[in-house]
Amino acid sequence: xxxxxxxxxxxxxxxxxxxxxxxxxxxxxxxxxxxxxxxxxxxxxxxxxxxxxxxxxxxxxxxxxxxxxxxxxxxxxxxxxxxxxxxxxxxxxxxxxxxxxxxxxxxxxxxxxxxxxxxxxxxxxxxxxxxxxxxxxxxxxxxxxxxxxxxxxxxxxxxxxxxxxxxxxxxxxxxxxxxxxxxxxxxxxxxxxxxxxxxxxxxxxxxxxxxxxxxxxxxxxxxxxxxxxxxxxxxxxxxxxxxxxxxxxxxxxxxxxxxxxxxxxxxxxxxxxxxxxxxxxxxxxxxxxxxxxxxxxxxxxxxxxxxxxxxxxxxxxxxxxxxxxxxxxxxxxxxxxxxxxxxxxxxxxxxxxxxxxxxxxxxxxxxxxxxxxxxxxxxxxxxxxx
Amino acid sequence: xxxxxxxxxxxxxxxxxxxxxxxxxxxxxxxxxxxxxxxxxxxxxxxxxxxxxxxxxxxxxxxxxxxxxxxxxxxxxxxxxxxxxxxxxxxxxxxxxxxxxxxxxxxxxxxxxxxxxxxxxxxxxxxxxxxxxxxxxxxxxxxxxxxxxxxxxxxxxxxxxxxxxxxxxxxxxxxxx
Numbered sequence: 001x002x003x004x005x006x007x008x009x010x011x012x013x014x015x016x017x018x019x020x021x022x023x024x025x026x027x028x029x030x031x032x033x034x035x036x037x038x039x040x041x042x043x044x045x046x047x048x049x050x051x052x053x054x055x056x057x058x059x060x061x062x063x064x065x066x067x068x069x070x071x072x073x074x075x076x077x078x079x080x081x082x083x084x085x086x087x088x089x090x091x092x093x094x095x096x097x098x099x100x101x102x103x104x105x106x107x108x109x110x111x112x113x114x115x116x117x118x119x120x121x122x123x124x125x126x127x128x129x130x131x132x133x134x135x136x137x138x139x140x141x142x143x144x145x146x147x148x149x150x151x152x153x154x155x156x157x158x159x160x161x162x163x164x165x166x167x168x169x170x171x172x173x174x175x176x177x178x179x180x181x182x183x184x185x186x187x188x189x190x191x192x193x194x195x196x197x198x199x200x201x202x203x204x205x206x207x208x209x210x211x212x213x214x215x216x217x218x219x220x221x222x223x224x225x226x227x228x229x230x231x232x233x234x235x236x237x238x239x240x241x242x243x244x245x246x247x248x249x250x251x252x253x254x255x256x257x258x259x260x261x262x263x264x265x266x267x268x269x270x271x272x273x274x275x276x277x278x279x280x281x282x283x284x285x286x287x288x289x290x291x292x293x294x295x296x297x298x299x300x301x302x303x304x305x306x307x308x309x310x311x312x313x314x315x316x317x318x319x320x321x322x323x324x325x326x327x328x329x330x331x332x333x334x335x336x337x338x339x340x341x342x343x344x345x346x347x348x349x350x351x352x353x354x355x356x357x358x359x360x361x362x363x364x365x366x367x368x369x370x371x372x373x374x375x376x377x378x379x380x381x382x383x384x385x386x
Numbered sequence: 387x388x389x390x391x392x393x394x395x396x397x398x399x400x401x402x403x404x405x406x407x408x409x410x411x412x413x414x415x416x417x418x419x420x421x422x423x424x425x426x427x428x429x430x431x432x433x434x435x436x437x438x439x440x441x442x443x444x445x446x447x448x449x450x451x452x453x454x455x456x457x458x459x460x461x462x463x464x465x466x467x468x469x470x471x472x473x474x475x476x477x478x479x480x481x482x483x484x485x486x487x488x489x490x491x492x493x494x495x496x497x498x499x500x501x502x503x504x505x506x507x508x509x510x511x512x513x514x515x516x517x518x519x520x521x522x523x524x525x526x527x528x529x530x531x532x533x534x535x536x537x538x539x540x541x542x543x544x545x546x547x548x549x550x551x552x553x554x555x556x557x558x559x560x561x562x563x
Contacts (some may be wrong), residue, residue, distance in 0.1 A: 039475050069475060106500045130535065163502070166508035210535070215510045218534035235494055255534035260527065303528060312527075348541065 041067035043132040043385035047139050052376040056368030061087045077106045110148055113162040122153040123171040123208035124222040125266055127148050127250040133383025134351045137316040137343045139299050144292035147267040147322050151188040169210040177204035180229040180278055187290040188270055202231040216257045224249040241281055246273035260300040267293040292322035311346040327334040335361045353381040408496040409468050409481050415462040416483050416492050417455040424454040434556050442549045462486050471546035474538045476500050482550040489519040493547055503539030515547055524548045
């Protein structure tokens, strides 16, 4: 019995060991494919924004990101991202930020199944998981991906991912949740714990499905649910406040590439449960819901001007809207924007952007130490990713 | 326990099936099950390397293994060339199968290692390569539609097919193939 057991155990172990080394024995002699186990990458954005109004413009490095990964084997890896926002952090000065944006262990078993554990990006919309500056047209990220989906939304937890056949991809995570102590009248953005000595008391469940029904089309549906974002609230005497505020975030996104034309659309909704009680407890009016949408089209003109060139010349236009509903006043407040511009990709990995943002409502802008409103914003940006 | 190890063993055999075995399976699927596969190699000389660099921007050198599918009469049904291209972080191993008339019969990914961009392994993307015989038609945005959200791997495979087809056409012209 013992011999049989150890023999079968040995066979199993030998077979498991075999699966680790499925290396190609015919690597082409191309220098590009000599990959090290440890890889450094990065992306960054440099911007200049000039408001149409009395407020001064701003030059900034919104993001400088270093990506570091290591492959332990074909299946096991660790991936990480460190980010510096707005150049530097200085006590007392307008805030810059240094943060670990992602760090996780990844087990990629097969096309159908993989697992991740660590500080993960919440699968919600397009930008939260794909936000290198070379992947979007405008200088700034769309408003919906800042004000409705709190990009870059990342929390510590565990996740699974993979392909269901050839047309569907899935992701599902359980992570630390949001903390309503950070919610504001604008929305949930500051409710993110971001893995900073976080409270695991009320976890968040998130899932996303991506559908690829026809070549060029990708449709996403995301959901996030947390039973109580208020579970960590305490009053001035350090007593726990017992109110319940569930949070639901849903998002739908679509990307369609047809030859030289590219389209994107996104819709997202944050539903903050029991917002009126939460507002009373927090002493600030927290919205019942925040929602937004955008639709964008861009077109690569270069093949019409210079057929064999690899440079991309992409004029684009985007219409966006964000709405908030505050339960006290039952007021629905919308803001809409129209952003038009052109992005040029001289080579894969680099992008130069020029755009102008209009809004019917005044645009709040902070520059030169003053905050005021502007009729429009002119933006110029440089971006890279490698 | 025995059943578990048998399952593990059968899984391990298929997963650890080397690239050469996968390449031969791909060629049998495309050119015919009963065909013999003849294997030899060709060396990339400096003129050929320069030509590939001009077209793809990639530096190539060394020996390339050619697999030739032939029938009983010795007629060549097609060629298969295995290559690696770089994805976002890891190499992607794929085979380009070319018919004797110089048109691509199929492109198949043999090993996809990364967690992202794996859509290039699937039919939706691959079927675009079939029948193409001009290197200029193998460009993402011009002949090949990339997968939304998997641009890097789409471009990697398209550039790889360009590289292989360029080499094939050069060798054809020089009478080596």
